[in-house]
Amino acid sequence: MSEAPQTEPRPDNGRIIRRLLLTVAGMFAFGFALVPLYEAFCDLTGFNGRTRNEAAAVSTHQVDTSRTVNVQFITRNAQGMPWDFKAEMNSVRVHPGETRVVNFLASNPTGSNMVAQAIPSVAPGEAALYLNKTECFCFNQQPLQAGADTAMPMQFYLDPDIPEHIHTLTLSYTLYDMTANATPDVLAQMAPAN
Numbered sequence: 173m174s175e176a177p178q179t180e181p182r183p184d185n186g187r188i189i190r191r192l193l194l195t196v197a198g199m200f201a202f203g204f205a206l207v208p209l210y211e212a213f214c215d216l217t218g219f220n221g222r223t224r225n226e227a228a229a230v231s232t233h234q235v236d237t238s239r240t241v242n243v244q245f246i247t248r249n250a251q252g253m254p255w256d257f258k259a260e261m262n263s264v265r266v267h268p269g270e271t272r273v274v275n276f277l278a279s280n281p282t283g284s285n286m287v288a289q290a291i292p293s294v295a296p297g298e299a300a301l302y303l304n305k306t307e308c309f310c311f312n313q314q315p316l317q318a319g320a321d322t323a324m325p326m327q328f329y330l331d332p333d334i335p336e337h338i339h340t341l342t343l344s345y346t347l348y349d350m351t352a353n354a355t356p357d358v359l360a361q362m363a364p365a366n
Contacts, residue, residue: 235269236332246344269332279321285362287354290345299341302334315362
């Protein structure tokens, strides 16, 4: 007497599809959560030049006029971000300890009000420890009405203790569309005046 061949149980396709959809949804949600998570990280650590006590940071440093550092600015848009975004100048030469202000220009060419958030990065990475931003558009979400443009200031100084071998520092910003995740107070800034 021969035994009937046993078949392996087939996986529940519906359960696999649900798990895959949940994974995709989780990845999508994580992508939108990156900016707020980055902000919280910067607030806690002071990473990328975000200082907690701006007034103290500005008043306690000396300017080293014996040397200069070239600070370059690079801007780019994240995928799907339609704004025009650029620095007012490509670079600026600064003395360590000297406070400088650079404007970044943004325009919203779309027919919709939008909210953006800029995420900075610094190269070389070692230089990030010495870049102190006392005011920056990157600290907050930036609302902009349809067809409008704006200048967004970034005030900074380089710590006088920046290593002698750092002659050039590159500060780049990537602009993200945060309209879907904007806070109510930011959205209220775009409401037309009554």
